[in-house]
Amino acid sequence: MSLQRLLHKLRPTQTRSFAPISTNSPPQPVNYVSPYQIFDRNAKRLQKDRAAIRDAGARNRTVDYVREEVAERMMERFMDIKRKFDTIVDLGSGPGHFSKLLETGKVKKSIMIDSSCRLLNRDPDSEFEGELGFEVERIVGDEENLLTIVDRNSQEAVLSCLNLHWVNDLPGILVQIQEALQPDGLFLAAMFGGETLFELRTSLQLAEVEREGGVSPHVSPMTDTRDISNLLGRAGFTLLTVDTDDVRVAYPSMWELMEDLQDMGEANAVIGRRNLIQRDTLSAASAIYKELYGESNSIPATFQIIYMIGWKPAPSQPKPLDRGTGKVNLKDVL
Secondary structure (H helix, E strand, C coil), X not given: CCHHHHHHHCCCCCEECCCCCCCCCCCCCCCCCCCCCCECHHHHHHHHHHHHHHHHHHHHHHCCHHHHHHHHHHHHHHHCCCCCEEEEEEECCCCCCCHHHCCCCCEEEEEEEECCHHHHCCCCHHHHCCXXXXXXXXEECCHHHHHHCCCCCCEEEEEEECCHHHCCCHHHHHHHHHHHEEEEEEEEEEEEECCCCHHHHHHHHHHHHHHHCCCCCCCCCEECHHHHHHHHHHHCCEEEEXXXXXXXXXXXXXXXXXXXXXXXXXXXXECCCCCCCCHHHXXXXXXXXXXXHXXXXXXXXXXXXXXXXXXXXXXXXXXXXXXXXXXXXXXXXX
């Protein structure tokens, strides 16, 4: 079957979509039993544990490049906020890529929360020592159940760097984060978007259609960027900012990309996934990847990053004027 016919037959890439909801809707009550069951959370925790101890953590540190790059870009957004914090919560922190970049003049203490004990404690405290007085607290806990770890209305800021894409109930965890924040508290996060690894998805699906006559999920579904503003508004956040960015990484071939994803702890954890893929299917996928996207001596992999900022409502926040009170005609401005 020709490549053009395979592309025509291939169904669209799977994404996680949520119905648009008015930003005027009140926050929904927290439900600790997720109504969505997309990911095997226990399998994901085990994947992260294994990645953290493989070769004494050396391989996991080698593949920190994506998270470190995103943490730096997220830190730029954090530093643009002209406020100092006594304590922030680093939700789904992993070994602390974001917390390592914090400065004592900006934050005094970081509470790192992650479901993987081994990944959370991969790096020694000495790597977090900046200026005198900076403190790090590590808590092993399920990121989907934030309000069992911290109290309502208790946190100045909750930040999350590349963890929310593994949460089953994304609307629910956003509500929990909003409830955990103090009035005028900050939520800042970065997560993988729906176009992440589209090259790998397409190549694997085309190869399976050709060799096996069907398609199985091998890369987890990501959230569509169009949904994020609606979800933040539904959770009760105000003063929203959402933007996207791409991180492109070159690999010698598809094999190195898949090996690095495993060492990152980012292997597939979708419920109902296939644990093994036939060798000839993988070989076909590698050839398709090279033909469709290959460059001179490498293949590209795209990681789409969604950055989001929201604030918990407070009386002190600026509010828009009532409709009809404007004194300048928009036609004159344009």
